[in-house]
Every structure is written in structure tokens, then in C-alpha cells.
Amino acid sequence: MNVIIERALVSDAEQILTLQKLAFRSEAESISNYEIEPLVQTIENFKSQFESHIVLKAISDGTIIGSVRAYVKDGTCFIGKLIVQPEYQGRGIGKSLMEEIEKACPATRFELFTGSNSEKNIGLYNRLGYQVFKREVIGHYLTLVFLEKSCKSLSH
Template sequence: MNHIKTAVIEDASEILALQKIAYKSEAEAAGDYTIQPMTQTLEGLENEFNRYLVLKYIHNDKIIGSVRANAADGTCRISKLMVHPDFQNKGIGKVLMKEIESKFINKRYELFTGSQSLKNISFYEKLGYQAFKTEKLDREETVFVFMEKRNVKRA
């Protein structure tokens, strides 16, 4: 049975293990295994539960997908969308994105991905996101594409 639920801090170790598996291809593409998703600690992830809504996608009692988001100043910042490689290209990422967006009634959504991650950029564009800037963050050498989507739902 597949379903999406809000993750709890007890899920952190399973989500972190998934994160290391899911972001391995990003690290390989960037030629950099020191990217933040690969070096994040369990303590660091547990701390994020205080600031982010974390969703998990469950299949046969295992977490195979996850996404995080928080909101401030009218913008929902979405991060760490991940799906286990064995389950990619089955619509799970799309379902997770729609669910996290539905949890935040904002006028704008924002996320970023590696500028070399053409598959990710295309995926987000299909969901209505558009690039608005590229930037290298201090934390690593990767150049990121920042993407946004305006919420067009009317009350």
C-alpha cells in the first residue's frame, strides 16, 4: 500500500539513509561527494524537523520518498525532494510535490537544484516552475538554478 504521511523525528534515520541513496547520482553528476545532502548528519536532519514540514511516501512499510518545506514572507521553500532510485519515474515525485504544495497556501513556491541536473530542471518545469536565477552557494562548489512557481489557485 502506498501513501503519503507527515514524517516524525523517529523517521529521520530512515529518511537520511534514503537521502544518501537518492542524492548519490547528484553527487556523481557534480563530481562532488561533499554536497550537503551527502554530508548531512542525523542530528542536522533531526533539527530540520523543528523548521520544516517533512513528508514521507511509504511503500510496503518503507519510506521510498520524501520532501521538506517551510514558509516565510509569503514564500514556501521546498527542499530535498527525493525518491529511491528503484522507484523513480513512477509519478512519486510529482505526487509528493503536489502534496507539499497543498500544505502551504502561499502566492509563491521556490526551490533550487543543481544547474547540471537537467532531468530535475525539466521535471520542475513540467510542474510549472520557472528558473529565475543561478547562484553558487558558499556551502559547496555546485552552481544552483533557483526556480519559482506562483500559486494561481483562486479562493
């Protein structure tokens, strides 16, 4: 399978948002809460993120099958919404998206979060060098796990 990762355009927003809602459905099901931000994010809100975020997309056969976004503040790259179309998961696409977003962001530290029940995600982030540094209880249904990776030795 040939996958190309490149910068997304605002014109890709609707396709990425549709994929985002599909990809985060299992997360919502695991906590029985369909009001999580990735599922209720509006197209207007997402399009506005293109002004402040780097948004990447993974394409296979002309179709967007994955995406990730990030922004840099005070030397930290905040990575969010790593998504891969469910039938393409487990093929290294998420890993490739993470590696490319790290390259695209001039930062000395990377930070992201996921749900504490998202064992596959946490495993991926650990393999990429991320370590848990904080947990935050959002409610009886959700605890977020915050992970970080320091890259002071890398030059961007």
C-alpha cells in the same frame, strides 16, 4: 504499486536521511563532489528541521521510498530535498510528493533549487509549473538553478 504520502515523524529521520544520501549520490557523482550538503547532513541537524519544516514521506509496502521537506517564510514556501529511492524514480512519486507539499504549505509562492546538470529534476519542476528565475555559481563544479512558482490564485 500503492504509495501513501503522509507527514513524517522524527522517528523516521534515520530512514529518510539514509535514503537522502542514496538519492543524492548520483548528483555528487555528476559533479565529482561528495561534500554536498545532502550527503554530509547529520542526523542531529535533520531531526532539528522537524521543528521548522513540514517533512513528508512516501511509503510503499511499509518502506519509506521518498520524501520532501519545506518551510514557509514571508509568504514563500521553500521546498528542499525531494528524494525518491532510485529504483522507484520515474513512477510519479516525486510529482505526488511535490503536489502534497504545495498543499501542506500556506504560501503564495514556491521556490526550490537544483543543480544545473539535473535535467530530470528541472524537467519535472517545469512540468509542475516552476520557472527558472536565477542561477548561482557555487564553484567550478556546480551551478545551482533556482525555480519558482506563483500561486496567488490558489487558496490554501
